[in-house]
Amino acid sequence: MSVISTSPAHEEMHEPHLAHHFESMEQQHAAGKLGMWLFLATEILLFGGLFCGYAVFRANHPALFAWGEQFMDEKLGVANTAVLLISSMTVAMAITYIQRNQRRMAMIAIAVTFICAAIFMAIKSVEYGHKFEEKLLWGTGFYEMPEGGHGGGGGAAAAATPAGAGDAKKGRKDWDSTCRSCHGANGEGVEGQGIDVRSSAFIQGLDDDGLLAYIKKGRLASDPDNTTGIQMPPKGGNPLLKDQDIRDIIAYLRTLQVPVGESADAATKEAPEEPAVDVAESSKAAASEPEEEPAVASNWLPQSSIPNAPEGPTGITDRYIEDVEYTVYQPVPQFDPNRPANAHLFFGLYFLMTGLHGIHVIIGMLVMLWLLWRLGRRDFGPRYYAPVECGALYWHIVDVIWIFLFPLWYLIV
Numbered sequence: 001m002s003v004i005s006t007s008p009a010h011e012e013m014h015e016p017h018l019a020h021h022f023e024s025m026e027q028q029h030a031a032g033k034l035g036m037w038l039f040l041a042t043e044i045l046l047f048g049g050l051f052c053g054y055a056v057f058r059a060n061h062p063a064l065f066a067w068g069e070q071f072m073d074e075k076l077g078v079a080n081t082a083v084l085l086i087s088s089m090t091v092a093m094a095i096t097y098i099q100r101n102q103r104r105m106a107m108i109a110i111a112v113t114f115i116c117a118a119i120f121m122a123i124k125s126v127e128y129g130h131k132f133e134e135k136l137l138w139g140t141g142f143y144e145m146p147e148g149g150h151g152g153g154g155g156a157a158a159a160a161t162p163a164g165a166g167d168a169k170k171g172r173k174d175w176d177s178t179c180r181s182c183h184g185a186n187g188e189g190v191e192g193q194g195i196d197v198r199s200s201a202f203i204q205g206l207d208d209d210g211l212l213a214y215i216k217k218g219r220l221a222s223d224p225d226n227t228t229g230i231q232m233p234p235k236g237g238n239p240l241l242k243d244q245d246i247r248d249i250i251a252y253l254r255t256l257q258v259p260v261g262e263s264a265d266a267a268t269k270e271a272p273e274e275p276a277v278d279v280a281e282s283s284k285a286a287a288s289e290p291e292e293e294p295a296v297a298s299n300w301l302p303q304s305s306i307p308n309a310p311e312g313p314t315g316i317t318d319r320y321i322e323d324v325e326y327t328v329y330q331p332v333p334q335f336d337p338n339r340p341a342n343a344h345l346f347f348g349l350y351f352l353m354t355g356l357h358g359i360h361v362i363i364g365m366l367v368m369l370w371l372l373w374r375l376g377r378r379d380f381g382p383r384y385y386a387p388v389e390c391g392a393l394y395w396h397i398v399d400v401i402w403i404f405l406f407p408l409w410y411l412i413v
Contacts, residue, residue: 017384029386036390040397043360047401050353054408057349067339068346069413071136076127077410080120084399087116091368091392098375098385106388107375113395114368117361124358131347136333138348140240143334166208166244166251174249178238187256195228198256208250215246350409357405360398367391 015025022028058065094109131137135144176185182194189196197203206214218234219226226232235241241249333339371391374380380388 015383017379025383029389032386032390033393036393040393043397043401047353047356047404050356051404051408054349054353057345061340061342061345063340064343064346066413067336068343068350069410071131071333072410073127074410076123077406080123081402081406083116083120083123084402087113087120088396088399090116091395094371095385095389095392098380098388099382101382103375103378103380106380107372110368110372110375110388114365114372117365117368120361121358121365124354134333136347138344138351140344142344142347144242166247166249168248168251168255170245171248171250171252174238174241174245175252178236178241179249182236187253192230194230194232197253199258203253204257208247211250211253212243212246215249216243353405354409357398357401360401364391364395364398367394 018025019028022031090109090112094106094113097103097106097109135142179194182190183197184190184194187197203211215232216235219232221229221231235246333343368391371388374387
């Protein structure tokens with residue numbers, strides 16, 4: 001008569017969730033937790049490098065952080081901290097519930113954790129949305145003018161210009177800084193660089209929208225439609241140009257054009273020459289009459305058609321300042337006279353660290369959904385709950401990282 005063994009070793013053989021390469025559920029559980037801790041160690045190394053970079057950057061640029069702290073909303077930061085602390089408690093409760101075989105309560109705890117994570121991301125989206133609207137961004141995007149000004153400040157000049165229209169006066173400035181090096185001071189072209197655009201049938205055959213699309217896209221020298229063999233870089237090689245800037249250039253370009261087939265140089269020669277002006281008489285007239293901006297004349301331009309190198313992103317150009325209603329009560333951050341140089345670096349580091357943390361929060365939300373799905377299938381119980389515990393460990397490290405991010409960005413001035 002055979003006897004069925006009821007030893008612990010025999011019972012382990014019938015554990016449905018025991019992998020074949022483990023001797024017992026306890027060994028499998030310990031191995032799973034060890035692997036999770038090793039993964040979390042790499043996460044600590046990742047964020048540890050960012051925290052070191054933050055410390056060095058803050059030590060080297062204290063004035064920049066003192067200025068940038070005014071754009072951090074402490075109330076939103078406190079709300080997010082509270083939400084994450086609650087979520088850490090509920091995910092820990094889920095482990096206790098599943099150990100007691102209270103599957104329904106464990107699902108409720110995991111669901112509350114997911115809701116808290118969603119609230120965190122919603123609050124963060126409000127905070128990010130404000131910064132994107134006000135152009136408090138990394139890189140050269142910081143130096144762009146916010147739509148409609150800051151705090152509702154309007155742009156009188158911008159409102160006076162219809163949408164889609166260009167300003168030839170502004171366009172001449174952008175022409176000199178971007179287009180003149182290839183197409184000449186008056187559109188006559190530079191040999192080996194750019195064509196004469198004054199009587200170009202291709203340009204005159206396009207409306208303003210079509211010409212805008214062409215300038216933004218550019219044209220390679222190898223393009224079959226390119227008959228000149230000269231490359232036209234996107235936006236004329238100036239990526240900082242916005243659509244309105246290009247429309248201003250187009251408006252100025254239209255003032256240079258002559259009918260197709262007519263020699264632009266001949267038209268220039270046929271124009272009546274200006275009479276010579278006596279220097280002494282000119283000085284007397286200047287003393288008695290208000291000074292006016294001189295008319296554009298080709299003989300006043302320098303011999304070289306290559307403009308000076310553009311300045312770095314130290315602020316916004318004067319033409320944007322004219323478009324903004326600037327007051328001491330609603331200052332545009334980009335115009336703040338107390339703003340230190342390279343302010344965009346502050347927001348670059350801010351978005352890097354908090355954005356990476358936000359990605360981890362989204363991953364944690366996906367983990368919570370996966371745990372809910374498996375709890376609904378009754379996969380976990382008092383003998384097998386390692387995935388719940390590992391998921392909770394991941395969520396705890398996400399919360400701990402925020403505990404460091406919150407004071408560093410919102411409290412320390």
